[in-house]
Amino acid sequence: MSEPADQLVYGVPAAKVVDALRATGMAESDVIALVGRGVARSEAVAKAAVVTPPFVFQTQVAQTAPECALTFVRSFVHPDFIDGVTVVQGGQTPEEIGFNLRFHSIEADLDQISHDLHTASNCTAELRRELFGIVQELQTKINEIDGRLDTKVKDKAEKETKEKEKETKDTKEKAEKETKESKDKEGKDTKEVKDKDHKEKDKESQKEGEKDGHGKEQADLHNPVAAEDEGPEPAAEGEERTFIKLEDRPEVGRAALADPDDEGA
Incomplete structure (x- = not known):
């Protein structure tokens, strides 16, 4: 790298700056980059420091002439004349x-x-x-x-x-963002409330079912005879039986249908 003798880096000759940087063991490429930036910035500062000359009239007017x-x-000088005395x-x-x-x-x-x-x-x-x-x-x-x-x-x-x-x-944009966040939050809150209500209802239904089942089991355990005497549950509407059970048959029909072998015995 050739040392620019005329260049200044913030008032210091660039050659001295280059020698000082090389003495520190800095790489040549880094020296070039650093000195180049220093020269450019010092020139920019120098240009900024130039004061614009004040306005000067092109027409010159002398203070005195x-x-x-x-x-x-x-x-x-005219002296006064005396009548009859001054000779004209x-x-x-x-x-x-x-x-x-x-x-x-x-x-x-x-x-x-x-x-x-x-x-x-x-x-x-x-x-x-x-x-x-x-x-x-x-x-x-x-x-x-x-x-x-x-x-x-x-x-x-x-x-x-x-x-x-x-x-x-x-x-x-801020208003739109706030409106969107408010709607999203409102929808989220509504969903959470609905989910919570559903969960509470499910829990209540489960508790009621467990309560009814537990009460029936307890009643059957404490009164098994009553449970047996209750007999068959009545058929629901539309589910009536077409044939009667054997034990529900009348005596006449039972005798007529009896086995002859059983009678001889």
């Missing part, structure tokens, strides 16, 4: 700068204001484009989160539905 700074500073002139003199220079100073200030307004407008437009990009990214991310939530809610609802169906099925 030096190019958007406004630089206008007013340069024109167009050109510049040591005592007066003149109206031409004053108006040019006003123009320079207006140009500076225009530049700053242009800069502010461009920065506002750029900020608007960046804001639009961020809003689009937020919309996409919110829709993604909403889709995940819908999936989780749907999965949860399906899981609850399955659990309810399973619970209903288990309850129904």
